[in-house]
């Protein structure tokens with residue numbers, strides 16, 4: 001059953017097992033690592049560490065091969081519909097990945113009078129690079145029109161009707177986010193292609209989905225997907241851009257022009273293997289379940305407001321509205337103070353403005369986010385402490 005499956009997985013996270021009094025609830029910021037990821041990095045560094053792409057000796061050749069294998073692994077992990085034509089470019093993470101798409105590709109793709117659509121209520125890493133690219137083009141005399149991705153008020157999903165009204169034959173590029181990093185909403189990005197038509201290039205910020213739930217590019221029908229290794233159980237400092245080959249973007253940033261983050265790439269390969277063996281659909285079911293437990297618990301406490309869609313499931317129960325990310329505020333205690341109080345109980349959450357792009361949405365709040373190593377007891381403990389503050393205030 002699901003509980004014994006989870007127990008076996010949880011036991012593979014050394015930092016979790018070594019700290020029974022700590023409840024790590026900040027996996028949207030960065031995730032913990034299973035033993036196999038640590039082992040893979042050690043094995044690599046102890047057996048064949050060398051620079052890649054220029055080897056005349058076995059360690060260099062092995063390193064180059066490991067990197068190519070990891071590239072292929074990213075493609076299979078993402079259910080790449082066209083692996084022979086697509087590209088995987090390793091970056092330091094999502095922020096650098098999105099910026100690289102903007103600087104190395106978007107500036108060449110856009111021409112005078114083109115339009116792009118930007119999600120200003122998402123993470124700033126998925127807004128600022130596009131604005132910078134437009135500004136750069138503007139300085140060269142190329143005028144690009146920026147339109148705001150529209151949202152539905154209560155679900156916080158993208159508003160497909162309003163999006164359809166925004167799209168014109170000049171819409172060349174649409175940026176979107178797979179799972180919202182504050183509201184936890186699954187943004188139903190598979191709907192975007194139908195709305196915007198076949199010609200616009202869609203770039204997906206998959207920072208909060210890869211490693212947490214299935215991320216199937218053949219189903220989502222996007223042209224770019226960008227994610228961070230450190231949120232997907234791999235080391236910090238590694239991430240990837242996946243660029244679909246056929247329809248759209250010829251994207252070949254970098255090549256072998258610099259020294260790659262070989263140990264990061266090895267860690268990413270190991271993490272993706274682990275996640276797939278663990279079963280991403282089950283991981284999603286588990287983490288969504290913990291999110292439901294937390295939103296249901298908060299619903300019974302009068303002092304707390306949950307941001308975004310208050311419920312974990314939409315009326316259309318086939319659509320999971322909320323992943324294992326729940327952000328809330330207390331009516332009287334500042335989020336900063338609440339973060340410190342929770343930490344004193346071993347509950348590690350994030351309390352700040354969460355890097356949202358639009359200023360009005362950057363007011364501080366508390367975010368609890370889970371991964372497969374979290375348990376219902378973690379959520380119970382969090383709710384107990386939150387309930388004690390509910391009565392006192």
Ligand code: PMP
Pocket residue numbers: 028029092093094095096123125126177179180181205207208228355
């Ligand atoms: N996009 C989203 C949706 C995120 O949640 C984050 C991380 N908080 C980023 C982008 C940036 O990721 P990184 O810090 O790994 O570059």
